[in-house]
Amino acid sequence: MPAFAELIRAVPDFPKPGVLFRDVTPLLADARGFAECIAALAAPWRDAGVQAVCGIEARGFIFGAALAQALAAGFVPLRKPGKLPPPVLAVDYRLEYGSDRIEARSDALKPGERVLLADDVLATGGTLAAAQALVARFGAELVGASVVIELAALRGRERWTNGQPLHALLRY
Template sequence: MSDWSALIRDVPDFPKPGIMFRDITPVLADPAAFAAAVAAMAAPWRATPPDAVAGIESRGFILGAALALELRCGFVPVRKPGKLPGRTLSQGYRLEYGSDRLEVHVDAVPAGARVLVVDDVLATGGTLRAATELLRRQGAQVIGADVLVELVPLGGRDRWDDAAPLRAALLM
């Protein structure tokens, strides 16, 4: 499927009233669409691939792991609190409908590692910013962020405010 973007569906009032959720699971369910989406996300990073891809829970795990395989590098899970065994670093952030925290293992990446942060959807930008801060606290060099879908009206790119590039496979 060349137009994988047609498979993204809107789910009104999820997870709270007034929120329009963009569901990417139909893209993941279609092998050709999933492959095309991952290829689109990988394209900007092929010339100089990262040492690792850091995928944000939970759909960022799926896309990030596939992207790490495509780019032939390691994968680092960035999780919600209490999900990782061992010592972790934690970072809070704001969502369009509340607040949350992310964690990563204290030894997830070596200092100086070139890391690409990946998530499914860029909305307000808080999740990407928190993951980036966590990785930088470990001494990682965040080379950029990559999302499958950017919800342009929510202004997350404006809040990115980072020297590292932010790429989106699809703008909505």
């Protein structure tokens, strides 16, 4: 296990009883640990020709922007509805108890642009699958995804359908 893993705090019964929340804020506050984490996120993609990193709201913005810098790529925030001025492209997706939407500026990606998705946690996989679909709507080329944490018991990886690499630094 990488040294930075010790900086991720396990918080029982948050946000509700029975949930073990993985808190990345101590990792973000530690300059050395955060740098190690970003280097590990970037490592599989150094020779992939990534042109843009799309970070998923909200903690994916932090990891995605730093990852974009490490890869000398642009950064595109994928936002919840109503956070970006129009025009936007959007994808609706189902959650366990309802639905949501993810959006990007309509000019955020170009057809054929090589894109990497980034987020902090892969849980049930719905948001990452929606981000995958949104990148496809632009006609961009998805090279894969990187997440800091994969909650393996929630089987989110099963929703990753394009056959591209999905890189998780830590699995719980």
